[in-house]
Amino acid sequence: xxxxxxxxxxxDRLASLTDLTAQDLELLADMPSAIANIEAHQPVxxxxxxxxxxxxxxxGYLSRYIAEGQxxxxxxxxxxxxxxxxxxxxxxxxxxNLIALGSAVVALVPHSFFHELSAKSTAMSRAxxxxxxxxxxxxxxxxxxxxxxxxxxxxxxxxxxITARVQAVGLARDLSLASPFTQSDLxxxxxxxxxxxxxxxxxxxxxxxxxxxxxxxxxxDWPGLVRLAGxxxxxxxxxxxxxxxxxxxxxxxxxxxxxx
Amino acid sequence: xxxxxxxxxxxDRLASLTDLTAQDLELLADMPSAIANIEAHQPVxxxxxxxxxxxxxxxGYLSRYIAEGQxxxxxxxxxxxxxxxxxxxxxxxxxxNLIALGSAVVALVPHSFFHELSAKSTAMSRAxxxxxxxxxxxxxxxxxxxxxxxxxxxxxxxxxxITARVQAVGLARDLSLASPFTQSDLxxxxxxxxxxxxxxxxxxxxxxxxxxxxxxxxxxDWPGLVRLAGxxxxxxxxxxxxxxxxxxxxxxxxxxxxxx
DNA sequence: CGATCTGTTGACTGTTATCAACTCCGGTGG
DNA sequence: CCACCGGAGTTGATAACAGTCAACAGATCG
Numbered sequence: 001x002x003x004x005x006x007x008x009x010x011x012d013r014l015a016s017l018t019d020l021t022a023q024d025l026e027l028l029a030d031m032p033s034a035i036a037n038i039e040a041h042q043p044v045x046x047x048x049x050x051x052x053x054x055x056x057x058x059x060g061y062l063s064r065y066i067a068e069g070q071x072x073x074x075x076x077x078x079x080x081x082x083x084x085x086x087x088x089x090x091x092x093x094x095x096x097n098l099i100a101l102g103s104a105v106v107a108l109v110p111h112s113f114f115h116e117l118s119a120k121s122t123a124m125s126r127a128x129x130x131x132x133x134x135x136x137x138x139x140x141x142x143x144x145x146x147x148x149x150x151x152x153x154x155x156x157x158x159x160x161x162i163t164a165r166v167q168a169v170g171l172a173r174d175l176s177l178a179s180p181f182t183q184s185d186l187x188x189x190x191x192x193x194x195x196x197x198x199x200x201x202x203x204x205x206x207x208x209x210x211x212x213x214x215x216x217x218x219x220x221d222w223p224g225l226v227r228l229a230g231x232x233x234x235x236x237x238x239x240x241x242x243x244x245x246x247x248x249x250x251x252x253x254x255x256x257x258x259x260x
Numbered sequence: 261x262x263x264x265x266x267x268x269x270x271x272d273r274l275a276s277l278t279d280l281t282a283q284d285l286e287l288l289a290d291m292p293s294a295i296a297n298i299e300a301h302q303p304v305x306x307x308x309x310x311x312x313x314x315x316x317x318x319x320g321y322l323s324r325y326i327a328e329g330q331x332x333x334x335x336x337x338x339x340x341x342x343x344x345x346x347x348x349x350x351x352x353x354x355x356x357n358l359i360a361l362g363s364a365v366v367a368l369v370p371h372s373f374f375h376e377l378s379a380k381s382t383a384m385s386r387a388x389x390x391x392x393x394x395x396x397x398x399x400x401x402x403x404x405x406x407x408x409x410x411x412x413x414x415x416x417x418x419x420x421x422i423t424a425r426v427q428a429v430g431l432a433r434d435l436s437l438a439s440p441f442t443q444s445d446l447x448x449x450x451x452x453x454x455x456x457x458x459x460x461x462x463x464x465x466x467x468x469x470x471x472x473x474x475x476x477x478x479x480x481d482w483p484g485l486v487r488l489a490g491x492x493x494x495x496x497x498x499x500x501x502x503x504x505x506x507x508x509x510x511x512x513x514x515x516x517x518x519x520x
Numbered sequence: 521c522g523a524t525c526t527g528t529t530g531a532c533t534g535t536t537a538t539c540a541a542c543t544c545c546g547g548t549g550g
Numbered sequence: 551c552c553a554c555c556g557g558a559g560t561t562g563a564t565a566a567c568a569g570t571c572a573a574c575a576g577a578t579c580g
Contacts, residue, residue, distance in 0.1 A: 189407075
C-alpha cells in the first residue's frame with residue numbers, strides 16, 4: 001500500500017468535481033496518511049481524542065450506520081475517493097458511526113492537511129466544498145428514494161447510484177462492480193427488511209436486469225434498471241455538464257416513476 | 261417590510277451557528293434584497309437566467325418538492341432564517357423546485373453579497389459553511405426518519421424537528437407554532453399517503469401529544485412527543501455542547517448489521 | 521350560495537414485516 | 551478427509567401496516 005496509491009483515488013474524485021492543475025495534484029501527493037484495514041462490519045477506529053483526522057476511502061465501501069428501530073439504518077454509503085467525514089473539519093462531533101461494508105482500506109489524514117490544502121489552492125478549496133455539496137445532493141436523493149419509491153425501485157436506484165459513483169473514479173467501467181454488501185446491508189440502506197431485500201433482488205434477477213453472484217454485481221440491462229429506478233444521475237454532477245464523458249447514460253426522467 | 265426585517269432572521273440563524281461580532285452583524289445590515297411574497301404551493305419565482313441570487317426565508321416555510329411517484333415528495337423544509345439555495349453559489353444548477361408551504365415571504369439576495377460577505381469576515385464565512393453542513397445533517401436525519409420509523413414516529417419526528425429549528429430563531433418559544441401545512445404537505449414530507457397522514461395526526465391528538473386546529477400546532481406533551489419520535493436534537497447543533505440530556509448513543513456495532 | 525380546497529371516514533386491497541424453518545457455503549478442527 | 555459450525559441466502563405462511571377509492575363534512579371565498 002504505497003503513498004501514491006493513497007492519494008490517487010482522492011485525486012480522481014476531486015478531478016471529477018472541478019478542473020485541477022498539475023500543481024494542485026502535486027499538493028495531494030504530499031498527503032501524510034496512515035493506512036488502516038477495516039474488517040467487515042467493523043467501525044473505523046477513532047479514539048475520542050482523535051477528532052483531528054479525516055478518513056479517505058481507498059478500497060471497499062464505508063457506510064454511516066445508526067442503530068434505530070428494528071433493523072438499524074444505513075444513511076450513507078461511501079466509495080473509494082470519498083472523504084466521508086470531511087465535515088469533521090468544521091463540526092468536531094461525529095454523528096453516525098462509520099462502519100465498513102465488507103473489508104475496506106482507508107487512509108487516515110490529519111485535518112491540518114486539508115486546511116493547508118485549501119489555503120494553498122483555490123481550486124482545491126473549491127473541490128473540497130463541492131465534495132460536501134455533492135454529499136448533500138446525494139443525501140437529498142436518498143430522501144427521495146426512501147420516501148417515494150417501492151422496494152423494487154429503491155434497490156434498483158441504490159445500485160444505479162453506486163455504479164455511477166464508482167464509475168466516476170474509474171471503476172466498474174464494464175458495469176460490473178465489487179459488492180461485498182450482504183443482503184442485510186442492502187436492506188438497511190433501503191429501509192426494508194432483509195427478507196424483503198432478498199425477494200427484491202430475486203425479482204431484479206428474474207427480470208434480467210442484473211446478476212449478483214458471489215461478491216460481484218453485474219448489471220445486465222442498464223437502461224432497464226435506470227428506467228425502473230427512475231434514476232437521473234444529474235445530482236451526482238457538479239459541473240454544468242457539457243464536457244466529461246458521462247458514465248453510462250443520462251436519460252431524463254419525466255413525471256411518474258416507471259413501475260411495471 | 262423593511263430592510264431591517266430582511267436581515268434579522270438571517271442574523272438570528274447565523275448567530276445560532278457560531279459566534280458573531282457586532283462588526284459581522286453590521287455587514288449583514290447592508291444586505292441588498294428584493295422582497296417577494298409567495299402564495300401557498302407556488303414556486304419561488306426564478307427566471308432561468310437569474311441563477312445569481314439566493315433566497316432567504318423571512319416568514320413562513322419553503323420546501324424542496326419533486327414530483328415523483330404517486331404523491332410527489334418533499335425532500336426538505338426551510339424555516340425563517342434559512343437560505344435554502346445557498347449551494348447555488350457554487351453549483352449553478354437547481355435540482356428540486358422550491359415551493360412555499362402556505363404563504364411565505366422571502367428576500368432575494370444576489371450571490372455577490374454572500375461572496376463578499378465571506379471574503380470580509382471569516383466568522384461569516386464559517387457560519388455560511390456551517391449552515392450548509394447543518395443542512396447535510398438534517399438531510400441525513402430525514403433519511404433515518406424515512407428509512408427506519410413507522411408513520412406515527414415519522415410525523416412526530418418531523419414536528420419535533422421543525423419545532424426545534426423554529427425555536428432556534430426565536431419563534432415558537434411556547435411550543436406553539438404556525439402551521440400553514442396541509443395534511444397532504446405533511447404526507448409528502450413523510451412519504452405516506454394523505455389519508456394515512458390524517459389518521460396519524462388523529463392518533464397523535466388522541467394520545468394527547470399535540471393539538472392541531474386551524475393553522476396552529478400546539479405541542480401539549482413535548483417529552484412524550486420526543487420519546488415517541490426518538491428525537492435527538494444533537495444533529496441540529498453545530499457547537500459541541502459537552503452537556504446535553506442524551507448524548508448520541510455511540511453503540512458500537514457488532515458483527516451483522518441487522519441484528520434482531 | 522355554489523365552488524373549491526381541506527379534512528374525515530369506511531371498506532377494501534396491496535405491500536412489506538415477521539417468524540420460522542431450511543439450504544448452501546466457506547471455514548475450522550478433529 | 552470429514553463433521554461441524556456460523557453466517558448468509560432462500561422459502562412459505564401469516565400478520566401488521568399503509569395505500570387506494572369513494573363518499574361526505576366543514577371551511578373559506580368569490
